[in-house]
Amino acid sequence: MAMADFYDDHDTVAAATADQPLLSVDGITRVYGDRIGCADVSFDLWPGEVLAIVGESGSGKTTLLNCISSRLTPTCGTVNYRMRDGASADIYKMAEAERRFLMRTDWGFVHQNPIDGLRMTVSAGANVGERLMAIGDRHYGNIRGAAIEWLERVEINADRVDDQPRAFSGGMRQRLQIARNLVTNPRLVFMDEPTGGLDVSVQARLLDLLRGLVSDLGLAVVVVTHDLAVARLLSDRMIVMKDGRVIEAGLTDRVLDDPRAPYTQLLVSSILQV
Numbered sequence: 071m072a073m074a075d076f077y078d079d080h081d082t083v084a085a086a087t088a089d090q091p092l093l094s095v096d097g098i099t100r101v102y103g104d105r106i107g108c109a110d111v112s113f114d115l116w117p118g119e120v121l122a123i124v125g126e127s128g129s130g131k132t133t134l135l136n137c138i139s140s141r142l143t144p145t146c147g148t149v150n151y152r153m154r155d156g157a158s159a160d161i162y163k164m165a166e167a168e169r170r171f172l173m174r175t176d177w178g179f180v181h182q183n184p185i186d187g188l189r190m191t192v193s194a195g196a197n198v199g200e201r202l203m204a205i206g207d208r209h210y211g212n213i214r215g216a217a218i219e220w221l222e223r224v225e226i227n228a229d230r231v232d233d234q235p236r237a238f239s240g241g242m243r244q245r246l247q248i249a250r251n252l253v254t255n256p257r258l259v260f261m262d263e264p265t266g267g268l269d270v271s272v273q274a275r276l277l278d279l280l281r282g283l284v285s286d287l288g289l290a291v292v293v294v295t296h297d298l299a300v301a302r303l304l305s306d307r308m309i310v311m312k313d314g315r316v317i318e319a320g321l322t323d324r325v326l327d328d329p330r331a332p333y334t335q336l337l338v339s340s341i342l343q344v
């Protein structure tokens with residue numbers, strides 16, 4: 071497929087496939103030797119839907135996120151993604167180049183630590199512009215213009231465009247990482263503890279910004295968090311993991327207001343007591 075054709079007919083296809091899942095995860099299991107990372111996880115993610123994966127440390131959240139975002143090959147199970155042309159593709163049967171293209175364009179991945187998702191020794195503008203170049207944009211003026219527009223959208227002053235992220239605060243770096251991910255207009259963004267490691271007031275501002283962007287752009291998101299407040303604010307639906315397995319799933323408000331599994335009840339009540 072020619073890069074320039076990538077976004078053509080997007081709206082037509084999006085309308086035609088709105089009643090089909092964007093991502094279908096079926097029986098995903100990943101073991102590390104005899105240790106279970108995650109076991110037999112299945113769910114569908116719909117276009118524009120935000121799904122939170124919650125659970126305590128070691129419950130398998132990151133393993134699952136990496137398996138469904140093609141960063142870690144599962145031991146068994148399948149992940150099917152509905153491409154922009156409407157066809158469903160098994161992400162582990164794609165050619166490597168096709169998968170990499172998908173990750174640079176239609177998907178985003180926001181790491182907990184912005185250092186893992188940014189290039190620290192190139193300018194903020196280049197960090198954002200680089201993703202546009204990956205989809206074939208070669209016009210310097212356009213790229214710089216889009217980068218500045220995105221910096222402003224994530225509340226970074228345009229006059230910081232030539233600064234390197236090394237000179238940014240933790241919150242600014244995380245917002246820059248978000249801009250870098252969103253500039254290609256992805257349909258699906260994976261986030262691993264996007265507000266972890268930040269001060270509480272910085273977290274609140276970032277969450278607010280993320281919530282606005284997700285809703286304005288109609289993004290589908292899978293967000294891993296151990297923080298139920300993040301799940302409450304961002305997600306429509308959530309799955310609760312324990313020892314690598316899903317022990318409860320449902321609409322976020324339902325799970326948090328009326329948890330059914332004893333473990334979820336414990337999680338929820340421990341937060342309420344804080």
Ligand SMILES: Nc1ncnc2c1ncn2[C@@H]1O[C@H](COP(=O)(O)OP(=O)(O)OP(=O)(O)O)[C@@H](O)[C@H]1O
Pocket residue numbers: 102105106107108125126127128129130131132133134296
């Ligand atoms: N590379 C690895 N090698 C061996 N075991 C691993 C590896 N990565 C994860 N595990 C194990 O898999 C299980 C799930 O870990 P995982 O990191 O997915 O959990 P998590 O819920 O994301 O935890 P955290 O919130 O602390 O990041 C744990 O028992 C962990 O020790």
